[in-house]
Amino acid sequence: MTRFTRLLALPLLLIGAYSSAATSSTTSNASAEPVLNRISYTSQADQKERDFFVYLPEGYATQPDKEWPVMLFLHGNGERGNGKEDLGYVLIHGPLYEAWIQKKDLPFIIVSPQLHMFGMDKRGISYIDNRSPSQIPQRLEQGTPPRAPYFATPQPMTGVPSQVDMSLIPPLLPEGWDKVEEDLLHILDTVQNNFRTDKSRLYLTGMSYGGFGTWWFASQHPTLFAAIAPVVGWGHPSYIAPIAKHQIPVWQFAGGRDHTVPIQYFYPGLNRLEQLGHTHVRFTTHEDMGHDAWRRVYGSDDFYQWLLSHRR
Template sequence: MFLHGNGERGNGQDELDFVLMQGPLYEAWIQKKDLPFIIISPQLPMFGFDKKDIDYITNRTKKNIPNRLIQGVPPRPDAFATELALRRTVSVINMNEVEPLLPYGWEKIEKDLIVILDNVEKSYRVSRGQTYLSGLSYGGFGTWYMASKHPNRFAAIAPVVGWGHPSLMEPIAAENIPVWQFAGGRDSSIDIKYFYAGLDKLEQLGHKNVRFTVHEDKAHDVWTRVYSGDDLYKWFLSFEGSGSSSSKK
């Protein structure tokens, strides 16, 4: 299951194709990458974000939606521009004053996501023990949230440019869910200083199967490099749980 970012929200079928803009579905359908997965890509409703004058939502049009070509593949979008220099940062120590989730995120449709997973598992020939979860930006926060609330549903998770709050970590550590966290060193949207506290909490809880990759040269769009490569998908497939009572390799 892939959870998109804030800019791909939509209300109704007319806006559904915005989920094609990034992530594994973009790689598989637009870039014709051979991925051995059933990709579940739900869409988060607007919840009023279309009224907030956010430029990347207000100014988007259907021309922004990539098209699959009969022959070949289209060029990838340009990388996000950034004026930030390569940097080192300290982590935020007191996360008690930091909200664990962004407003009106994937937690608002938590039950719907589980229903979607249940229906896919009933309707297709799938290995329930090989259900993986990833998401970018807002979807990264959603990935942490869903893994915390439903830790026995996912064999491994990969949040991309979305940090996890320490308050979410106990169920993830208890279930020993493999985690691969990605961040951008030049990200001006989601500051890297917030990523460390949650990962430190996992370590304190005895969770050893955690990776943290910081692309120091990248801005917010780390996902392009992550999802266009092969490493994440191979890593996912190296883990298998039992679904309702997951046991990780």
């Protein structure tokens, strides 16, 4: 049985029991302030209880007749965890960081699950092994914390080859988000059934591993999303046909100095979209940035305005 709990201020503190009635009605003293909820579920991947975040934007509680757009965010490899005491790591980057930590006024219900480790913590990956709860950002009562600096030493630009050898494109899935497909569908159903959502405006975005996951999940469920925005994660050509068939608007982002996810891998999938007649494709390369181009993307305004311009 799915269990609901509410997080009101601190990202790792559970207090009280969640009631769907609390979000479907307002009282005279309802606050217009945003709220960060923490909801429990049982993962189909390992039959263990985990939590995910649901951010309710400013004005949600005081506008009982409004239906809100929903953004599903898939984090990168470094933010994996057990979905409990590790859940705060998903606050480090992305739209939830912007909305909850930096207090950016984003008019979305933001859904942010945490991907299982699936053995990544056994592989000697430094940015997983060396991370610490002290890195989890905290929302301040007054003001906002300083932003972390961009990657200190940008990689040299490599240029884009005119031809890409398809045989050199890495294997299909990035070992992760595909293993929790049923969890993601359950999480979306939970949010749409228990909060006031606009089902015609469900958006999907993710960074790095979550960018790969964005392409993959959209290809498996192309009728769900009004638009997708994969950030520094390419789409394999084998994912493309369902996305093109359903004409899902796509805004792909890359970093020109990114040596983690080389830019030449982005073109085969994007070109395949155009070959299949997809007419709603944008590709933006931040030439001066490396793999952390996501910081600029999610910190901008035009990114969110573009999402909101689309309905399913």
